[in-house]
Amino acid sequence: MTGEAIAPTFIRVADDYDVVIGSGVLDRVAGLLRDGVERVLVVHPPTLPGLAQRVAGSLAAEGYAAELAEVPDAESAKTSSVAASIWAQLGRAGFTRTDAVVGVGGGTVTDLAGFVAATWLRGVQVVQVPTTLLGMVDAAVGGKTGINTDEGKNLVGAFHPPAGVLCDVDVLATLRxxxxxxxxxxxxxxxxxxxxxxxxxxxxxxxxxxxxxxxxxxxxxxxxxxxxxxxxxxxxxxxxxxxxxxxxxxxxxxxxxxxxxxxxxxxxxxxxxxxxxxxxxxxxxxxxxxxxxxxxxxxxxxxxxxxxxxxxxxxxxxxxxxxxxxxxxxxxxxxxxxxxxxxxxxxxxxxxxxxxxxxxxxxxxx
CATH class of the missing domain: 1.20.1090.10 (Dehydroquinate synthase-like - alpha domain)
Known part of the structure; x- marks a missing residue:
């Protein structure tokens, strides 16, 4: 798949948003954002700085004010303290209800990014860019968001459908x-x-x-x-x-x-x-x-x-x-x-x- 020119596949979810699946489509994030967005926060784990910067760069090239938020890897990202740190960053940057969050990473990052988007100002747009197989086929699609507590997994969360999901199959070559x-x-x-x-x-x-x-x-x-x-x-x-x-x-x-x-x-x-x-x-x-x-x-x-x-x-x-x-x-x-x-x-x-x-x-x- 990597290096091949494969036409993207578009799968419509409940007439609300598209899941785009293809090769070399990572730079299409801006096309999934809805009208009115000025600022975009790209949430990513420490293992994917290059991909996150590429996404932020493609957004900046389209005129958006994009900044990065690095969060811990794996399930350690899905905590109330990490969510609170992102809320604080959104507040300092002046994000409004018409702005957006983009989650770049595996299922834990997309769960967290979706939850933050669902709760900031009672709901802002989120675009999910899953970079793992698990994220593509499960976590990023469907609008379930959440964080964990000591008592269990995903016990705190919200239903918050994304504005779009972008699955670039090329990134799977980087997985262990x-x-x-x-x-x-x-x-x-x-x-x-x-x-x-x-x-x-x-x-x-x-x-x-x-x-x-x-x-x-x-x-x-x-x-x-x-x-x-x-x-x-x-x-x-x-x-x-x-x-x-x-x-x-x-x-x-x-x-x-x-x-x-x-x-x-x-x-x-x-x-x-x-x-x-x-x-x-x-x-x-x-x-x-x-x-x-x-x-x-x-x-x-x-x-x-x-x-x-x-x-x-x-x-x-x-x-x-x-x-x-x-x-x-x-x-x-x-x-x-x-x-x-x-x-x-x-x-x-x-x-x-x-x-x-x-x-x-x-x-x-x-």
Missing amino acids: EADLVGGMAEVIKCGFIADPVILDLVDADPAAARRPDNPRLRELIERAIRVKAEVVAVDLKDNAIREILNYGHTFGHAIEQVEGYTWRHGEAVSVGMVYVAELARLAGHLSGPEGEALVARHRQVLESVGLPTTYRGDRWDALRTAMRRDKKSRGSTLRFVVLDGLAQPTRLVGPSDELMRSAYGLVSRG
């Missing part, structure tokens, strides 16, 4: 392999809940699916984004069908919290998908040979791209406590997204502790 592999979990998730062609494409050539210079990866990105766009179009605020996008996330988020966010999000979600597949089988949602085969396919597809499918066996009490803080819970009742079959997501409400622990035993090691 582990980060690219981690992002594949969210792509594969979309295959299980909505678009089985994704699974077929990965099965056909797992190595190509994780190579940033292979057109197969761009097709997977576009398919995953289309799944999310179609869901968000009918349920922006997570009141109904949007819950299916959290397939594997209740258990996955619990792993992240118990491990102090030292696990990559995609790695945790990968184990989480195997967990809910086993939970669905035990609860009778996946039965017979077809159900057994679908559970096995979770492990096969995820492992084929290098993702984990097991977790340590001595953390059940901590995981259960973390899951009960999940945003999908209602009161003391846990809710899981499970499958009735391939691309047939549904909800499992209030499974017993015995059932949940039995499923944990099936994904445990050691």
Whole structure:
């Protein structure tokens, strides 16, 4: 992909904004801003100063007053203190309600930038420029923003659709392999809940699916984004069908919290998908040979791209406590997204502790 002239793909989300996917499109940020913007704050992690400066330079060339805000890397960016430091910078620079924020980075940066934009003057524009596979197919699309607290992940946040999302596939060549592999979990998730062609494409050539210079990866990105766009179009605020996008996330988020966010999000979600597949089988949602085969396919597809499918066996009490803080819970009742079959997501409400622990035993090691 890198160096090739590939026409950008435009995916419309709920008639509100476009997701632009292409090669060499990083300088198109200005084209996604809406009327009235004068000042733009480009939020970025310390690992991407060059990309952030390039974005700021392209904005300045279009007449915008652009400045940079460097934030910590990974989950350490998503705190109230970091958000407060950006609010202070916006205040000092005199940002008004018609100005904008641009998030350049992985999912943690786009989550933070979106939250800051949602809360500054009760809402200013944000354009997201995800630079990781995870950010492109999940975090930057859909308008969910948030920060973490000591009690859990993304417990403080807002729904704030962006003015646009710009996915330049060339930047994926700069990722460490582990980060690219981690992002594949969210792509594969979309295959299980909505678009089985994704699974077929990965099965056909797992190595190509994780190579940033292979057109197969761009097709997977576009398919995953289309799944999310179609869901968000009918349920922006997570009141109904949007819950299916959290397939594997209740258990996955619990792993992240118990491990102090030292696990990559995609790695945790990968184990989480195997967990809910086993939970669905035990609860009778996946039965017979077809159900057994679908559970096995979770492990096969995820492992084929290098993702984990097991977790340590001595953390059940901590995981259960973390899951009960999940945003999908209602009161003391846990809710899981499970499958009735391939691309047939549904909800499992209030499974017993015995059932949940039995499923944990099936994904445990050691």
